[in-house]
Amino acid sequence: MSRAERPETRTDAGWHAMLGEFTGGLSPAALITAYVDWYIHLLASPDKQSELAGLAVENLSEIDPAEDPRFADPAWAGFPYNVMAQGFLGAQRWWDAATTGLRGVDPKHENIVHFAARQWLDMLSPANFALTNPQVMARTRAERGENLIRGARYWIEDFNRLLSRQPRQSGHYKVGEDLATTPGDVVMRNRLVELIRYRPTTERVRPEPILIVPAWIMKFYILDLTEERSLVAYLRDQGFEVYILSWKNPGEEDAELSMQDYVDLGVRAAVDHIAPGKGDRLHAVGYCLGGTLLAIAAAAMARDEDARLATMSLLASQVDFSEPGELGLFINESQVSFLEDMMQTRGYLEADQMAGAFRLLRSNDLIWSRVIRHYLLGERTQDNPLMAWNADATHMPARMHSEYLRSLFLGNDLAKGRFEVDGASVALTDIRCPIYSVGTETDHVSPWKSVFRLGLLTDTDVTFTLTNGGHNTGILSEPGRGDWHFRTGHKTEAQRHVTAQKWFERTKPQDGSWWPHWAKWLAAQSGAPVAVPVRPRKSLGSAPGTYVFG
Known part of the structure; x- marks a missing residue:
């Protein structure tokens, strides 16, 4: 009897597939294992703790927010937005130091924890919230809130497409008419x-x-x-x-x-x-x-x-x-086993699960900047041919994708x-x-x-x-x-x-x-x-x- 036919693995596969819907295909076990490895070594490293305490004090001094593209607009130079930006960048610098350079941590675990911390910080940036983003507040005052109404409508449209597993397609570019037209x-x-x-x-x-x-x-x-x-x-x-x-x-x-x-x-x-x-x-x-x-x-x-x-x-x-780069953070035994269980239920890996991993690698450019533009400023990104192609993703057959991950990435x-x-x-x-x-x-x-x-x-x-x-x-x-x-x-x-x-x-x-x-x-x-x-x-x-x- 193959692994896929065993009753206990069918139960596991169903549970992991359901869990994967909420985690974007990422294995919680892989994340927890990396976090525990990092945290235990941090607890056992008083010198590192002392270094981080000193860095926390240093971060109270002024940091120039304009060096970060998210805070480059002159509106961020005024109070209280400059304080929020400086505080955020100080926290970012602290977590960067906390999740790197800790002796004894498995390098792959260190990279995962560092990456995860960066994702959480990117999500909590004051630029991502209307009340803490001076550009959004200025737009809201100028349009009397119309931008937020448009943004809410765009969010509902995108959420419904996500539920129906239909990615946003370009209305201006059609395959065979505007794209892929070489005879x-x-x-x-x-x-x-x-x-x-x-x-x-x-x-x-x-x-x-x-x-x-x-x-x-x-x-x-x-x-x-x-x-x-x-x-x-x-x-x-x-x-x-x-x-x-x-x-x-x-x-x-x-x-x-x-x-x-x-x-x-x-x-x-x-x-x-x-x-x-x-x-x-x-x-x-x-x-x-x-x-x-x-x-x-x-x-x-x-x-x-x-x-x-x-x-x-x-x-x-x-x-x-x-040395596969940051994409390798998503590929280890725990993650591959998790994906295999997810693929077991459909026979293939959903296109949006692979695309989601690519977007996380450049979350500021591909996720949060779009959130600000679409849902807070109420602007839709102008269609272009590359975006239309990018939305036209494909699946991966279960067996082939498993062999590819195990033979090439892991082995x-x-x-x-x-x-x-x-x-x-x-x-x-x-x-x-x-x-x-x-x-x-x-x-x-x-x-x-x-x-x-x-x-x-x-x-x-x-x-x-x-x-x-x-x-x-x-x-x-x-x-x-x-x-x-x-x-x-x-x-x-x-x-x-x-x-x-x-x-x-x-x-x-x-x-x-x-x-x-x-x-x-x-x-x-x-x-x-x-x-x-x-x-x-x-x-x-x-x-x-x-x-x-x-």
Whole structure:
């Protein structure tokens, strides 16, 4: 009898699923264990207690609130708001010292307690309440309370959407009309993916097509956002034949899909369709978790002496999860077991539970600033294409998500050569094709120093590029828009490894987008342009396909 079939685990799963509705999918046991570890060590550390007592006295002296973006408005300089802001920042400084630097505490527990304390403090900021926010009070007086009435209406609308599990969608941006509009055709479909081929715009193309593998936790059109911000359209216009995978949004019936299925029905099926012959070659590109999956598939191909990959490009993708950044705070044995019980009841992980973890990483920007703007000032955030895409989240099948969390986040099996495909382990060192890896400076999902470790774990030429921006904005740094810059360096197989920090210090930034640099690199790894190949005209429908609407 499997674990899921045991009566006692069915009871546990039901209870944990119900509890998860109130905790946002976070395991209370993981939080309590971390807190107890920290608190016991604090009680046994009189020197630390003395230090904190002294800091409490120091915090009575003036702190400049204007250094914090939440209190930068001149209205915070007047009494009593300046006192409230100074008191809050003093408490924030005290708790920051209290939850860090305590000898004996498990580092992961320390990070969890520090993170939790920061979340509570961010929530209790005087900027978040109407009576203690001078900007809100001024707006309320000017509008005679109309802003609060509008805010209450917006809150009711959002609360009803939350209850019905319907995220706020943009009314101005529609997939296939405003988003994901690059012309193309669905050329292959199975139970997990649709493969889209974009129609070339140049008379001649490189003989090696490009296959893009996006993450399965997002809709693919982040890379075909608008006509001006489309990575696939840019590559197409550089003389490449471009394909992309569109993942199906899984439901209950897909609960048993595994990581092996994602390799087989996703990457392998697409490669076999685009490059069916042994001598055929293609450029493979992976974004976020799609890059992790692509690296797994590429290692399996290399193990099996399949040389169809001319190059591999990984965009904001990790292959080593030993330093996953703050997202790792949500991943431990207790948390994974809790999520597994929650997924047992539906067969998949709700999209909003994963999105909630991402929002917590930047709570001031993504939660509390929106609370102030929407519900206190009575302003709705203007719709934009990236927000519309962000609201269009996807589920994760229970089995695959569990395998992903346990094998990669907890076990770090891919980096350690233990991850199995077809029942046999794969090794990143088997990959011999040139690699282009991109990190983004302020990435909270795939920290760039973790992405940089790809060069340490492979035995091939690696070009690493670091661009400014975050996980999405850094990748969508199209030429001609924005204040972009990037650093780039090349490491051959024979060169010595340097740390990420030393690489950063040695590598000078260049102005502009990294896209042209990458396109030039791809062209250098390609054959001479040829006439656009005649493909079978069988089309299963026009881009963006049908799975994107699921």
